[in-house]
Amino acid sequence: LYKRSSQLFAEAEKVIPGGVNSPVRAFKAVGGTPIFVKSAKGAYLYDEDGNKLIDYINSWGPMVLGHAYQPVVDAVIEKAKLGTSFGMPTELETEIAALAVSMVPNIDKIRFVNSGTEACMSAIRLARGFTKRDKIIKFAGCYHGHSDSFLIQAGSGAVTFGSPNSPGVTQGTAKDTLLAKYNDLENVKTLVEANKGEIAAIIIEAVAGNMGCIVPKEGFLQGLRDLCTENGILLIFDEVMTGFRLARGGVQELYGIDADIVTFGKVIGGGLPVGAFAAREEIMNYLAPLGPVYQAGTLSGNPLAMAAGLAMLKALDSDREIFTRLEEKTAYLEAGIHRVLKANNVVFTINRVGSMISVHFDADPVTDFQTAAKGDNETFKKFFHGLLQEGVYIAPSAYETWFITDALTYEDLDFTINAIDKVSKTF
Numbered sequence: 001l002y003k004r005s006s007q008l009f010a011e012a013e014k015v016i017p018g019g020v021n022s023p024v025r026a027f028k029a030v031g032g033t034p035i036f037v038k039s040a041k042g043a044y045l046y047d048e049d050g051n052k053l054i055d056y057i058n059s060w061g062p063m064v065l066g067h068a069y070q071p072v073v074d075a076v077i078e079k080a081k082l083g084t085s086f087g088m089p090t091e092l093e094t095e096i097a098a099l100a101v102s103m104v105p106n107i108d109k110i111r112f113v114n115s116g117t118e119a120c121m122s123a124i125r126l127a128r129g130f131t132k133r134d135k136i137i138k139f140a141g142c143y144h145g146h147s148d149s150f151l152i153q154a155g156s157g158a159v160t161f162g163s164p165n166s167p168g169v170t171q172g173t174a175k176d177t178l179l180a181k182y183n184d185l186e187n188v189k190t191l192v193e194a195n196k197g198e199i200a201a202i203i204i205e206a207v208a209g210n211m212g213c214i215v216p217k218e219g220f221l222q223g224l225r226d227l228c229t230e231n232g233i234l235l236i237f238d239e240v241m242t243g244f245r246l247a248r249g250g251v252q253e254l255y256g257i258d259a260d261i262v263t264f265g266k267v268i269g270g271g272l273p274v275g276a277f278a279a280r281e282e283i284m285n286y287l288a289p290l291g292p293v294y295q296a297g298t299l300s301g302n303p304l305a306m307a308a309g310l311a312m313l314k315a316l317d318s319d320r321e322i323f324t325r326l327e328e329k330t331a332y333l334e335a336g337i338h339r340v341l342k343a344n345n346v347v348f349t350i351n352r353v354g355s356m357i358s359v360h361f362d363a364d365p366v367t368d369f370q371t372a373a374k375g376d377n378e379t380f381k382k383f384f385h386g387l388l389q390e391g392v393y394i395a396p397s398a399y400e401t402w403f404i405t406d407a408l409t410y411e412d413l414d415f416t417i418n419a420i421d422k423v424s425k426t427f
């Protein structure tokens, strides 16, 4: 099935360490050859071996409207033809900024960078600068980007990863980063108490897509909000994955909780490399004077990326039904998966929020991210490879979230549910 992909992977390994880009790590954990993609349109991937796959990864989230969404493609082509001068101001940047700020609650100003990683790094720097404090609390299991320079080894598979059940609060080894246990407010309070007056920010994936769609327990986010307010700590919602996907206004809107700084990536770039961080005016204005926290790069806010992101946000802004539709499709898929796995006596848990979903097999519970780095559990491997054979491409790790797009039809969803039925009969 994957002869050409195997050849391409062998060639890639000669010149790129590990073969190809990061998702390969996850892919290697389940075994098999990473698929080389030739083209992608709507809900489908077309690989180099001639297979058509229904895609539930969707570039790890950005393609909320499907691949090669025409208005985004057109905007990029038009801008590329016009020619661009990176680093010079363009109207596009202001336009997308104004639109983003109008869609998301509680933010007045936004700044663009090139990735979710940069967005989170910038948010941390801003929080440290604004509060004149150094320490940061992050949660074991939450992922804030591939750079480990601002948080202890925060990259995929690094030691900070753990499940929400990992024991107690641990204190990180890297300077100034404290690790907390997800969903355990008392532990966070203990950390704050032990470091009174020193903590600049708490950064969190308010829906933890990087642990397989773990949701905050009732009262947890509000508890964090109150704790931050009482202690002069800035609450950072990392919405790189959830922003413009779970709801128009992201997690803040979904749960009705205000963050102090929000980070974006993925959807906001319409598939091109864009990250952003945003906050209320008094916080963002800290960046206005040329000072110690200079946050921009050569390609920050570049016109091609801004054109793509703007076309994407305009599409999301103009269709008020979109998030409802996404939710309905995902709920339909969830119900279908439930039905067939149950009928086949598979013991499982499904986590879902909006258009993000993750299936966990209770026979091999998700306990520790490091296990995933060594290789996912056997049930999941069977599930993943079985679905691949059927033409359905899900995230290649039990610890990852699947992303549903509006391009998926109910026929695609039924096809997927039938494929899951077929595969689960082989368990």
Ligand code: PLP
Pocket (backbone or CB within 6 Å): 060, 115, 116, 117, 118, 120, 143, 144, 145, 146, 205, 209, 210, 238, 239, 240, 241, 265, 266, 275
């Ligand atoms: N934050 C979260 C919640 C993410 O899911 C990711 C990427 O998956 C990042 C940050 C890093 O974003 P990027 O890969 O664009 O650097």
